[in-house]
Amino acid sequence: MESSNIEAVFNPRSIAVIGASREAGRLGYDVLKNLIDGGFAGELYPINPKAEGEILGKVAYPNITAVGAPIDLVVFAVPASVVAGILREAGGLGVRAAIVITAGFKEIGNVAGEEELKAIAKEYNIALIGPNCLGVISAVSNMNASFANSMPKRGKIGFLSQSGAVCTAVLDSAETLGVGFSHFVSTGNKAVLDEAELLEYFLRDANTEVIGMYIEDIAQPQKLAAILKAMRQAGQHKPIVVLKSGRTEVGASASASHTGALAGKDEAYDAFFTQTGIIRAERMSEFFDVLRAFDQNPLPKGRKVAIITNAGGPGVLATDAVVGEGLEVPKLCTATQEAIVPHVPAAASTANPVDLLGDAPAERYKQALQIVGQDTEVDALLVLLTPQTSTEILKTAEVITAVRDTINKPIVAAFMGGATVKPGVDLLTQNGVTVTAFPEEAAKILATLATFAENSATVSDEVFACVNINNVKASALLDKATAGGRTGIPEAEAVEILSAYGFPTLTSVVVKTRVEAEAEAKRINAPVVMKIVSDDILHKSDAGGVRLNITPDIAGDEYDVLMATVKANRPEAKLDGVLIVEMAPKGGTEVILGVIKDPALGHLIMVGLGGIYVEVLKDVAFGVAPITPTDARRMIDSLKTRMLFDGVRGGAPLDREALIDALGRLSQFIVEHPEVIELDMNPLLLLPKGQGARVLDARIIVGE
Amino acid sequence: MESSNIEAVFNPRSIAVIGASREAGRLGYDVLKNLIDGGFAGELYPINPKAEGEILGKVAYPNITAVGAPIDLVVFAVPASVVAGILREAGGLGVRAAIVITAGFKEIGNVAGEEELKAIAKEYNIALIGPNCLGVISAVSNMNASFANSMPKRGKIGFLSQSGAVCTAVLDSAETLGVGFSHFVSTGNKAVLDEAELLEYFLRDANTEVIGMYIEDIAQPQKLAAILKAMRQAGQHKPIVVLKSGRTEVGASASASHTGALAGKDEAYDAFFTQTGIIRAERMSEFFDVLRAFDQNPLPKGRKVAIITNAGGPGVLATDAVVGEGLEVPKLCTATQEAIVPHVPAAASTANPVDLLGDAPAERYKQALQIVGQDTEVDALLVLLTPQTSTEILKTAEVITAVRDTINKPIVAAFMGGATVKPGVDLLTQNGVTVTAFPEEAAKILATLATFAENSATVSDEVFACVNINNVKASALLDKATAGGRTGIPEAEAVEILSAYGFPTLTSVVVKTRVEAEAEAKRINAPVVMKIVSDDILHKSDAGGVRLNITPDIAGDEYDVLMATVKANRPEAKLDGVLIVEMAPKGGTEVILGVIKDPALGHLIMVGLGGIYVEVLKDVAFGVAPITPTDARRMIDSLKTRMLFDGVRGGAPLDREALIDALGRLSQFIVEHPEVIELDMNPLLLLPKGQGARVLDARIIVGE
Secondary structure, eight states: OOHHHHHHHHSOSEEEEETOOSSTTSHHHHHHHHHHHHTOOSEEEEEOTTOOSEETTEEOBSSSGGGOSOOSEEEEOSOGGGHHHHHHHHHHTTOOEEEEOOOOSGGGTOHHHHHHHHHHHHHHTOEEEOSSSOEEEETTTTEEEESOOOOOOEEEEEEEESOHHHHHHHHHHHHHHTOOEEEEEEOTTOSSOOHHHHHHHHHHOTTOSEEEEEESOOSOHHHHHHHHHHHHHTTOOOOEEEEEOOOOOTTTTTOOSHHHHHOOTTHHHHHHHHHHTOEEOSSHHHHHHHHHHHHHOOOOSSSBEEEEESOHHHHHHHHHHHHHTTOBOOOOOHHHHHHHGGGSOTTOBOSSSEEOOTTOOHHHHHHHHHHHHHOTTOOEEEEEEOOOTTOOHHHHHHHHHHHHHHOOSOEEEEEOSSTTTHHHHHHHHHTTOEEESSHHHHHHHHHHHHHHHHHHHTOOOOOOOOOOOOHHHHHHHHHHHTGGGOOEEOHHHHHHHHHHTTOOBOOEEEEOSHHHHHHHHHHHTSOEEEEEEOTTOSOTTTTTOEEEEEOGGGHHHHHHHHHHHHHHHOTTSOOOEEEEEEOOOSSOEEEEEEEEEETTTEEEEEEEEOTTHHHHHOOEEEEESSOOHHHHHHHHHTOTTGGGGGOSTTOOOBOHHHHHHHHHHHHHHHHHOTTEEEEEEEEEEEOBTTSOEEEOOEEEEEOO | OOHHHHHHHHSOSEEEEETOOSSTTSHHHHHHHHHHHHTOOSEEEEEOTTOOSEETTEEOBSSSGGGOSOOSEEEEOSOHHHHHHHHHHHHHTTOOEEEEOOOOSGGGTOHHHHHHHHHHHHHHTOEEEOSSSOEEEETTTTEEEESOOOOOOEEEEEEEESOHHHHHHHHHHHHHHTOOEEEEEEOTTOSSOOHHHHHHHHHHOTTOSEEEEEESOOSOHHHHHHHHHHHHHTTOOOOEEEEEOOOOOTTTTTOOSHHHHHOOTTHHHHHHHHHHTOEEOSSHHHHHHHHHHHHHOOOOSSSBEEEEESOHHHHHHHHHHHHHTTOBOOOOOHHHHHHHGGGSOTTOBOSSSEEOOTTOOHHHHHHHHHHHHHOTTOOEEEEEEOOOTTOOHHHHHHHHHHHHHHOOSOEEEEEOSSTTTHHHHHHHHHTTOEEESSHHHHHHHHHHHHHHHHHHHTOOOOOOOOOOOOHHHHHHHHHHHTGGGOOEEOHHHHHHHHHHTTOOBOOEEEEOSHHHHHHHHHHHTSOEEEEEEOTTOSOTTTTTOEEEEEOGGGHHHHHHHHHHHHHHHOTTSOOOEEEEEEOOOSSOEEEEEEEEEETTTEEEEEEEEOTTHHHHHOOEEEEESSOOHHHHHHHHHTOTTGGGGGOSTTOOOBOHHHHHHHHHHHHHHHHHOTTEEEEEEEEEEEOBTTSOEEEOOEEEEEOO
16 A cells, blocks of 8 residues: 555545535535535535535535545445445546445455455555544544544544544543544544554554554454564654453363463553553543543553652552552652751651642642652652642642643643542643542553663664574474374474474484494483384383483493393294483473464464473463564563562572573474464473473374 | 541531631631531531631631530641641540541651550540541532532432542542532541441441442551451442552562562552452543442343444444453344344344444434333343434433333443543433443443442352361471571471371381381372481482382382491491382472462462472462452362363362362461461372372471
C-alpha cells in the first residue's frame, strides 16, 4: 500500500458520498451532514442515482463518473450488493481511498463479497477502510466521514477501534476526559487496511503523538511487529496503548504438551505486546486514564514522585499506591525542604508527602509546587486535594495549571470528592491537566509514564548469534522422523534432532571395540553408562547388558566384562556394539523449555521451572518467536522462581547464559521449522554457571 | 460502656454546644449552625461565658450548669485547655455523651491532656468521640454535630473515618454516588470510643445495613474481633467494608526468623480482615463502589451473571472482566433464550452475553431484562449500554430501574461514555441503581457481593481441639531454656518444648542396656540412629559411636557392637548410654510453620512451603492468633503451592489433617505463651496422608 494513498483516507482533497440522501435518519444523510457540519474544506460530492439538484446544499450526481472532477475518497453508505461495482468504477477513475461503512460482508458470512472488495482494492491500489464500520474522523482535516454525530476536539491522539460501539463510547467520553484526537478510525472488518498500516501511518504522522487502539484480534501480527521494529529503529517511538478483549484459549482441547496446557488465556497477546513495546491497559478505565496521561504529560526522567497534599490520611493512601506501583517517594532534599518551610505552618510536613495541612489555601499549594517542581531530584508530581472548609478549589486548580506550564515534568492531580470539587476538576480538564478522583489512579498513571520512558531509553535490537547449528542434519532427521505422516516424535529422535541443532544433550556414541570404548569414554571425560546394542535383546539389564557410572580409567575393562557377560547369558543374540552415554551431571536445576503454536500469533516460546513445579506453580513465561536476547532475559526475569538462577542459600548460581542461548536456539529452530506445532524440552538440566545445560528429555509434534 | 450512653452520641434529646459563637467562620458558629440547619428536633443550648441573649435564635448560657435542664450530649468547640474542666462539669450533671471536635491533644504530643479526658469519661461513664475530629452526623436524627457543612442524604450506610479529610471527601461524593448514610462519625484520636464500640453500635442499629470505615490502625484488635464474632453468632452479619492506609513493616529491621522476614507489608491486617469477615477494598474507588453496591443491592444467591448489552465488543470485555473476577457467565437455558427471541432481531445473540444489537431501543432492553431477570438460573445482571445513534438512554435507565424493582437480584449497569450517557447515569443514581462507567468496575462489584453472600452462608465457629498437650512440661522447659535472660532458644531445646506441647517430633530416648535398646527400637518401629552418650567424646563418629539406619530386629546386636567399638577405641571415656533417635521418614514435603509478633495486631501464625522455596517463592499465608480450623484450611488453600498437598503427578497426597492440627496447636501454644515473639518450625516434614508430620528443626525467640 502506498503511503500516499492511505494519506487520502485522512486528508483527501475531495470526497464522494455514495448513497447520499436528503432523508434525515438515513445513513447517507448522516454521513454527508457530518462532513458538512464538521467543516470539511475540500470538495463534497453527494452521489445518488435518484437525486437531482442539491442535497444539503451540495450539487448531487447520479454516479461518480458524472462528477467529472478528481475524487480522492469515496465513502460508502449504500447496500452491500452495490458496493463492489461502484468501487471498481472508482478505481477506474483513479480514486485513492475508500471508507466502506456498509455492513453485510464477512461478519454475516458474505466472505465472497468481502474478497471481491479486497481484490478490487488491490487491483486499483485503493486504501480501503471497513467494510462494516462507523467511518473515519480526522480532526486534523475537519473531516467527519462517519455516522457518529460528534466531532471530537483536535488533539494528539490517533485512535483506532475494531468496535464501533467502543468508538461511540470513546467519542462521548472525550470531552469529559479533556482529550483531543488527530484521527479516529473505526476499522470494521479490516478487509484491506488493518492495525499494521494504520499504526504505521500514525507513527509517521506529525499530528499524532499518542496512539490508542481497541482490538479483538491482530490481523497480521508478524507484519505489525516488523513495522513497529522498523519505526523504532527509525526513532519513531510513540506510546501505543491497547485495550484488547477476548481471551484466546490456545489449544485448550487438543494440546498434548505441557507447554500447550500452560499457554492458556491471553499469554500470547501479553507476550506480543511486551515484545513490540505496546502498552496494554488492563481495564477500560485504565485505557482512558493512560491515553489521557500520555496526551497531557511529558515523560518523566525517573521514578521519583513528590506528593503534595492538604490531608494526611489521603497522603498515606497516595504513598501506598505510588510505592505499590513500583515508583519511589523519596524524602525531599534539605534545600527543598528548607525552601518550603517559610511558606507553611510549623505543623506542616515538608519531607514527602508534603502535607500542607487542611487549611491550605491555593497560595500555599503554589509555593510548594513551584519549589518542589524545580527540585531536580523529583521526576513527577502528584497533587492531592480534599475539600475542607477553607480549601480554595478553583484557585488551587489554577495554581496547578500555572505550575504545570513552567515545569517539564508529569503532574497529576487527584481531587477527592464530588460536587464541591467538580469546578476544580473541570478547570483542570479544560486546561489539559491530568486529574483523577482518587490517588490510586494517579499513581497508576505516573507508573505507566515512567515505565514507558524507561523502555524507550533501552530499546535494543541485539540479535541472537547461536553457533554450532547443523540445520541440514536437523532437517534431515526431522524429515526422517515424520516420514509416513507420523506427527509425534518421541524422546530419542527428538533429542537427536535438537542435538544436531546445537542444543546441549548428553553425549552418546556406539563403539565396537575395547579401544574405541576407552577412547570415547576419555573424550566424554565424565561418568558414562554402557548399554549393549542388539535388536535381539529386549531386556538389556536382565541380560547383564547395562553398566552404570563408568569412569574413563575403567572403560576398557568394563567393555570387556559387559561383552563377556552378554555373550554368556545370550549366546544366540547378534551383538551390534555398545552404546556409551554420558550420565546426567549432578547438581543444577530442572527447567522446562517449550514451543506451542498459537493460532493467532504464531509460535510461542516458553520457559519455566521444571519438575513437578511446572504443574504446581505454573510459573512460566512466554515470548512470540522470533525472540531477541532482551526478550529471553526478560522472560527469565519475569519468573517468580528467578531467584533460583542466581543461587539460593549459598548454592551456586546457574548457567543463565546457557539458558538464554537455548532460548535463542529454540526461537531460531522454530522459525526454520514452522511445521513444528508443539515442543517440550522437559527437563533441560541447567547446570551451575560455566557448566552449561543438558536436554534430558524432549518431545516434538509437527502439524498435519 | 453502656450502650444507652453511646446511643446519646447518635440520638440525643438535647445538645449543648460548648463554645457556640455568633461569629461566622468560627468553629463554634459552624457547629451550632449545622445543628440548626440540619433540622435537629431536640433542645439546643449554645454555651459561651461571654454570650448573652441568643445565638442563632437559641437562648445562650454562660455554662452548662446554668442550662438547668437535662443535657444528653455536649459538643466541644473550645480550646483544648478548657475541655477537661467542662467535661468534668458535664459528668457531674449526668451528661451521657460528648463529641470533642477540639484538637491539641495526643496528635501534638499532649498525651497527659488526652489521658485526663479518658479518665473523666471513665469516671462519669461518658461516651466520648474524639478529640481532634470533624464531629458526628446522624441523618437518622437529623443531627449534624460537625463542622462539615453538608448533611448527607439519609440512607443505610453507617460510616466511620479516622481521617477528617476522608470524611469531607466522602460527604462530598455522596450525592454523585447516590448513597445515603444512617450515621457518619469522624473518630479523631479515638481516646474513648473506637472502631470496636462504633462497629458494635452499627451492627445493632436497625437503621444501619452496611458499614464503611476508613482506618489507619485498629485501636483494640482483640476486642474488635471478639465483638464481631459475638455479633456474627447472634446473626448480625452486615457487610463491613474497610479502606486501610499505611503499611506495617513487621520487624523489618530486627527480625531474626524466616517468619519475621516474610511478614512484611500488610499481611497482618489482611489476615485480620479475612478472619473477622471484614471486606478490604484495595483502592479508594473500589471502596466507594463496594459500599454503594451493598447499599443498593440484595445479595446474590450464586455466581451466575447474565450480561445484557447493545454492543458486541464491550460485551466481550464485560465477559472477560466477570470471568476474571471468578464469576460465571453461563449460557442461558433454552427456555429463556426462546422467550427472548420474539423480542429481538434475528442477528441478536440470546446466549449470554445477550447482545441486543446497536440499534436496541429501551423496549428491547425491557423485554430481555424482564425475561432474564426471572430466570432462576441467573443470580445477577450486568446491563451494558453504549451510546449509539438510536440508543434511548434515559428510557433505558427507566427500564432498568423498573425491572430492578421487580426482581430480588443485584443489577449493575455500565453506561459507557460521557456527556451523552450522563442523563441516564444521573437517573439511575437518583433511583439507587448501581451504575458504573466501565464493565470492569461492574464485574468487581458483583464479585464482591457474591463473595460476601458465600461467606455469610458459611460462617463457622468450629474450634480446635488439639489433644496430647502437656503444657506444664512445655512451660517448665520454656522457663528453663530462658533462665538467666536468654532469649534465643536453639534447636534441641526448642524441639523438646514443642514435643511436650504435642507437636510430632522425631522420637528419641537414651538407653543403657541391650534389652532397653531392643524394646525402644521396637516401640519406635522405624529405622533409628544410635549415638553414644558421653561427655568425654566430642567426635562421636570418629570413635565409632554413631550407627545409622538400624531396624528393630538388629537393634540388640547393633547396641552391643557400638558399645564394644567405643570401649575399644576410647577405653578412658565414661559412657552414659546410647541415644536412639528415629530417622526422618522418607517421602513427604518440607513445610515451614512460624510465628511472629506484630506490634499492632499481636501474634501472626504463618504456613508455607519449606526448603529453599521459602525464600524463592515467598509463598506463605498468615493468620492472626488464635486461628480456627476454618482459618487454618483457608491459609493452606491460599498457598500457590497448595496442589502439592493433594499429590502431584501420581505422588501421594500429604497429610493435610496433620498440618491443620499443627497450625491449631501452634495457635494454642502462642496464646498460652505470648512471651514468644518469634518461632520457626523449619522444616516441618509433612508426610503422606495418614503418616502425620515431624518437626525436624525449630527455633524460638522470647521477648525481653
